[in-house]
Amino acid sequence: MKESTLHHWRGLVEKAIAITDNNMSQDLSVTDVAAQLSVDAQTLGRRFEDLKQESFKQFTRRRKLENAGGLLRHSSFSISQIADLCGYTNSAALSKAFSQDLHFSPTAYRDRPCLVNEDETLYRTKIITSAEDEMMSDIFCMDNTEEINLPSSTLYYVLLPSQNDPIRNMVTFMEHFIQEFSIIKSTVFLQDAKIITGTLDAVPVTLYHRMMMYVGLLVPNGPGYEKVHRQMQFMGLYACTLHTKDIAGNSYKHLKVNMGFAEAGLPMYNFINHSCRVGYFKMTSNQFFISLTGRNTCEVFIPCEKRYGC
Template sequence: MLKSSSFTREQLENLALQGLSYADDHVSDPFNIKEVSERLGMSYSYFYHTFAEVMKEPFWQYVKRHRLELAAGLLRHSGYNIGEISDHCGYATTAALSKAFKQHFRESPLQFRKILELPNEKRTIQITQAITSAAGDIPLSSFFSYDRCERVTLPDNILYYSLISRGQNPIAEMMARMTHFTGIFQKMKTLYDIPQSRIITGTLDSVPVTDYEKLSMFAGIAIPATDYKTLIQLDGNFSYLMKKRIPGGSYLRLPLPMDFATAGIPMYDFISRNCKEGIFKMSGNHFYISLTQPNFSEIFIPLLRKHY
């Protein structure tokens, strides 16, 4: 176990982010702070204080908030029942989720599911529209059509990523820093010769639920989980990157002649509208934008199989 004096400030920030990454990647699994701190080579106490200082929120408060917000996102966009959502979000029983959910949102899961527009949803969309308004007069609605979607089957992927926003204005930070991070991941893709990988962007959070200022936007490279050789190399050479599993399965793929910033708001409108109308339901909150070219992108939306 390393002592606190063994870490530089940059290393402490990275370790806090690694703790956040672990919590996100194990949202459905039981774990405690001691297990996470030991994995990171830190004492319980030092990890607790480091995470709170760096992330401006105690670790277990983040875990609870993150799980409940993801549960709220599943209530919003998936076809899962509350028992299934409990399992997905790390609650042992439906009663445990319902109690925690009502304490946090002041609504029961059933009541929450009936809300047509959430306060955070409206505010996040308004802020993001103001920041990404450079799209101008492009007629976006014609591109965001279910008829343009292709249903595809994707393998399980491992995502190596960096958070590109941790401040008060995550979308603005994302736009300002995206070119830098996509350049890094493009070099990795070329260096390790992984043509089946995708450079993607998205959020760890549930967009209609999480406060705008707390959204964690990421950029990363998703690699098929069966590419063991590459994964071993990346684990050895890029241990500072955060890491998470992206489940494979049935997805909708929607190609778009626009960049990620232009696609963001109409993408969310498209997902929200189709989920509300029952055209499709999502299997999780892990939809993302694949950055294929500077002015071309693809949206991937995970589908719930039992609705087909």
């Protein structure tokens, strides 16, 4: 395949991923997505499998299951609620999927103290980022958090290169993309927009090499931002297409830390996991993120339920 053709289809496959990510509760087929992209469904299906090493159907099935697994681990939602949020017809369908693919019931999965995928991801992250093994409890602790509300927003993002080593490539390419998004931010006069990074996946569930890391610009919705969102539709990065993700308004645990995003990632996750497991707070989605405020500073945002102090 020519490099130009590969680049074209890589962009379309990423657009297909973005569409499914924005519609996790729906059972979209490759035909549905191809229609939105105005491409042939069979060709999209072949290119998708070539680039992702799994079929479109396998990909969407896996991501639904992983999203459910993350909510089981870190939310207080019932199994029926999680089934509905993740696009299963009922709790029995969710239980069947868990039994077939993970060989656990949802309840047993929720009660497991740790996951094999989780251990591998944390170990690799520690090696790559040289992060502290502990939670840094003097920094990442409940006393240092504040409860804030963020309005509904649109995330304009790019998927970072992975090559089956997402954290290493995230660290390698991040500075370039921060500069690109900083230019966009200043071009459209977005002083209150946030340059953020995170993953589209459920960290404790998704296999390390399949994780999809992103960096993007989080722009509030609502009055006063209509022109900005129209401008953002025509923005792009060199050789990259901006994708969009709907971020619902939510309550967040907010924590400012004096370290870079790479150093903060591992203790941040350990803090989230520990806090959710012991019940300090519970999450409302799998999408926590880091706001990139400086080379040696960042801010952590964890979506959580109000009844747990948010």
